Amino acid sequence: MESTVSRFLKIVLVVAALAAVIWLLSAIRSTIVLLVISALLAYILDPFASYLEFKGLSRTTATIIIFLALGGVVFTIFYFLVPALSHEITSLQKGLDGKTTSQLFDNIESFIKETIPLLKGQQLNLQAEMQKGIQNLAESLFAILVNLVPLFTSVIIIPFAVFFLLKDGRDMKKHLVSLVPNRYFEMTLNLLHKVDIQLGGYLRGQFLDSTIIGVLAIGALWILDVPYFVLIGIFAGLANMIPYVGPFSGAVVAIFTVLFSHGSGQEVLYVALAFLIIQLVDNVLVQPLVLARSVDLHPLTIIFAIIIGGQFFGMIGMLVAVPAAGILKVTSIEAYNSARRFNLI
Amino acid sequence: MSDEALWANIFKQKNVVKENMFTVLKRIPVFQDLGYKELRAVERILHRRHYKRDEVIFRENEPGVGMYIIEHGKVHITVGRENKLLVLLSNGDFFGEMALILSGKRTASAIAHEETSLLGFFQPDLFNLMETNPKIGNKIMFRLSQMIAERLRLGTLENRQLKARLNVLQSELETLKKGKKE
Numbered sequence: 001m002e003s004t005v006s007r008f009l010k011i012v013l014v015v016a017a018l019a020a021v022i023w024l025l026s027a028i029r030s031t032i033v034l035l036v037i038s039a040l041l042a043y044i045l046d047p048f049a050s051y052l053e054f055k056g057l058s059r060t061t062a063t064i065i066i067f068l069a070l071g072g073v074v075f076t077i078f079y080f081l082v083p084a085l086s087h088e089i090t091s092l093q094k095g096l097d098g099k100t101t102s103q104l105f106d107n108i109e110s111f112i113k114e115t116i117p118l119l120k121g122q123q124l125n126l127q128a129e130m131q132k133g134i135q136n137l138a139e140s141l142f143a144i145l146v147n148l149v150p151l152f153t154s155v156i157i158i159p160f161a162v163f164f165l166l167k168d169g170r171d172m173k174k175h176l177v178s179l180v181p182n183r184y185f186e187m188t189l190n191l192l193h194k195v196d197i198q199l200g201g202y203l204r205g206q207f208l209d210s211t212i213i214g215v216l217a218i219g220a221l222w223i224l225d226v227p228y229f230v231l232i233g234i235f236a237g238l239a240n241m242i243p244y245v246g247p248f249s250g251a252v253v254a255i256f257t258v259l260f261s262h263g264s265g266q267e268v269l270y271v272a273l274a275f276l277i278i279q280l281v282d283n284v285l286v287q288p289l290v291l292a293r294s295v296d297l298h299p300l301t302i303i304f305a306i307i308i309g310g311q312f313f314g315m316i317g318m319l320v321a322v323p324a325a326g327i328l329k330v331t332s333i334e335a336y337n338s339a340r341r342f343n344l345i
Numbered sequence: 346m347s348d349e350a351l352w353a354n355i356f357k358q359k360n361v362v363k364e365n366m367f368t369v370l371k372r373i374p375v376f377q378d379l380g381y382k383e384l385r386a387v388e389r390i391l392h393r394r395h396y397k398r399d400e401v402i403f404r405e406n407e408p409g410v411g412m413y414i415i416e417h418g419k420v421h422i423t424v425g426r427e428n429k430l431l432v433l434l435s436n437g438d439f440f441g442e443m444a445l446i447l448s449g450k451r452t453a454s455a456i457a458h459e460e461t462s463l464l465g466f467f468q469p470d471l472f473n474l475m476e477t478n479p480k481i482g483n484k485i486m487f488r489l490s491q492m493i494a495e496r497l498r499l500g501t502l503e504n505r506q507l508k509a510r511l512n513v514l515q516s517e518l519e520t521l522k523k524g525k526k527e
Contacts, residue, residue: 053477174392182396185465186403189392190410193469341408 033313038161044207045166063167187342194334202295202326206241212286213240220274227261241322242302251275295326372437373414378484392465396457409444409451411467418461424453445471
């Protein structure tokens with residue numbers, strides 16, 4: 001009888017503790033996102049630090065050198081891009097004021113009528129239809145601006161966290177592993193190693209691929225004199241993580257932007273061609289070199305991961321969704337395999 | 346006894362722990378070629394694990410990830426379901442080194458015979474060491490291959506002796522058979 005009571009008490013306590021942990025995690029979820037992003041970045045940078053260590057530097061010196069180099073790159077990017085970016089954002093806001101919108105929609109309407117002969121005689125009434133969309137867009141832009149406040153703290157905290165994770169990450173990992181009970185210790189070590197091998201290539205590959213596509217898109221759109229080329233390029237780079245839909249959506253956004261501003265069919269053709277070439281370069285040159293095929297996520301998984309990420313953590317959640325889904329997949333598969341090999345299940 | 350007094354002292358002074366860890370490591374053939382600084386680098390990747398009496402360190406047929414060095418305590422190496430004792434290892438001994446190179450299944454079980462403190466040296470860490478510090482990695486790999494080559498040599502010698510003995514026994518058997526027929 002007594003044992004039943006104490007057992008019941010134990011269960012109640014465990015459930016209460018679990019609830020407390022879940023509540024705490026959800027309460028500090030924005031901090032967790034920061035930590036996850038920092039850990040991802042530190043993980044991506046780790047081979048560079050290891051390489052510098054191999055060249056005979058200490059881990060601390062290696063980390064400092066990487067940070068100096070990264071600081072240089074970020075400074076250069078901002079030096080060149082911030083004027084362009086701020087110009088883009090202000091002109092985007094002006095564009096939403098409505099002075100030029102009707103003209104823009106007339107442009108698009110006539111373009112559609114020209115290209116699709118079936119619609120020639122019909123009244124499209126695009127402007128009224130899209131007015132709602134614009135309203136929504138303006139609202140979500142406002143939401144993004146509100147999101148910029150925590151973004152500012154992230155800009156300070158993330159590099160700080162990345163620095164220490166890169167410098168002390170291995171010791172932290174060792175300390176964490178030392179907490180694992182003896183029975184599961186070797187299995188955990190084995191698991192971490194296997195996950196590391198698979199994920200390392202995958203995450204670094206994804207990051208590199210997105211960066212290359214983003215830079216190529218920004219370059220191409222800049223040459224073609226497409227407005228908002230920086231924003232679209234960044235979007236195209238990030239969207240490229242999503243198979244099939246991703247590369248396509250980057251191109252679609254660019255083409256719509258061209259329609260909004262110029263409305264010339266030739267321009268649209270050039271932009272489409274540029275994206276086609278970028279995709280060819282990506283598929284033939286970049287992806288075979290940088291992407292590890294070991295983590296194959298189904299497109300549907302990716303899309304749902306992005307939706308879920310967005311629901312829980314907003315914009316940043318959507319960004320982290322694809323790598324997070326990869327981590328979850330590899331870890332759970334390897335954990336299951338390891339547990340079976342060690343006769344735990 | 347003097348050993349015990351020494352170990353009892355260790356937990357009071359941190360430096361003594363370090364020095365003793367080095368003397369333990371220095372005695373391990375795998376780390377023989379390493380200098381003080383290199384041993385410190387190795388020390389950073391070793392995992393210190395504590396086991397109670399009769400606690401399993403690893404089981405036969407489970408995947409092995411690396412080797413263990415006995416810092417202090419005693420370890421039984423056993424085989425089979427009935428846990429047939431192969432050898433009793435103590436301070437400064439090491440076991441499981443094959444798993445550093447061959448990530449296969451463990452060929453025996455290891456069980457702590459008393460309160461035991463082990464230093465674990467594992468394959469992933471060896472790989473990392475080979476990448477970030479190839480000089481140390483090479484020295485360790487060379488010693489490991491030497492140990493395996495030595496074992497192969499001994500195995501071949503034993504094999505040869507057994508074959509010779511088998512031949513002798515076979516010829517004896519044949520002469521016996523011939524004798525019976527006649």
